[in-house]
Each structure stands twice: as structure tokens, then as C-alpha cells.
Amino acid sequence: MRSLASIVLGFESLVLALATPVMISVADIRPAVALSVCLGLAVLAIVAAGLLRNQVGYILGSVVQVGAVGLGFVVPVMFVLGLAFAAFWVAAFVLGRRIEEAKKAQQAQSG
Known part of the structure; x- marks a missing residue:
């Protein structure tokens, strides 16, 4: 589960960083x-990916998802991207748990 979640957060940090010039040029938001x-959320995503060994990493990752969707109020396309990454985030949990259960079952059979 941790590896899938870190992949989602890694790609999301890139998208969030690339949203910065869009906010400046299209949405007329002050550069500061x-x-x-945007860069704060991108850094938070990277920090969350690094902390996924603990529960706090998953909490910070969820905060990043809320922030990414919230950017849609400024740049409407971020609603789509934020919801897509939130769906990937949930999928990482679901698929990650299934993979972990399958690994445990396989270890129980062979061990």
C-alpha cells in the first residue's frame, strides 16, 4: 500500500508544482x-510520501488531496485533476490492502 500511495503523491507533487504558472497566468493570482x-502543497505531498511508514503520512496525504481539490475554486481544471488524484489515492488504499492480504496468504501457504 505504501509504494502505491507514494507513487500517487509523487506524481501529484509534479502536477501541483506545474499548477503554479497556471494560477499566475490564467487565474491572475499574485505570484507570491x-x-x-501550489509549491507548499507539492512539498507537503513529498513530505507525506516520505512519512508513509507512519500514520501521519497518510493523514498528510489526505490533506494534500483536499488541498488539490480545493484549488479547483481558483483554477477550475484542478477540480478534475484533484478528484482524479483523490480517486488514485483511494485506489492505492484498496489495491494496496488487497496486495498485502494476497502476500500474507501466499506466505501462509508456503510457510
Whole structure:
């Protein structure tokens, strides 16, 4: 589960960083605000990916998902991207648990 979640957060950090110039040029947001919000969320995503060994990493990752969807109020396309990454985030949990259960079952059979 951790590896899937870290992949989602890694790609999301790239998208959030690339949303910065969009906020500045398209949405007419002041550069200081756009940089602090978008790059702040991107850094938070990277920090969350690094902390996925603990529960706090998953909490921070969920905060990033809420923030990414919230950017849709400023740049409407971020509703789509934020919801897509939130869906990937949920899928990482579901598929990650299934993979972990399958590994445990396989170890129980062979061990």
C-alpha cells in the first residue's frame, strides 16, 4: 500500500508544482500566493510520501488531496485533476490492502 500511495503523491507533487504558472497566468493570482499555495502543497505531498511508514503520512496525504481539490475554486481544471488524484489515492488504499492480504496468504501457504 505504501509504494502505491507514494507513487500517487509523487506524481501529484509534479502536477501541483506545474499548477503554479497556471494560477499566475490564467487565474491572475499574485505570484507570491500561487507559489506559496501550489509549491507548499507539492512539498507537503513529498513530505507525506516520505512519512508513509507512519500514520501521519497518510493523514498528510489526505490533506494534500483536499488541498488539490480545493484549488479547483481558483483554477477550475484542478477540480478534475484533484478528484482524479483523490480517486488514485483511494485506489492505492484498496489495491494496496488487497496486495498485502494476497502476500500474507501466499506466505501462509508456503510457510
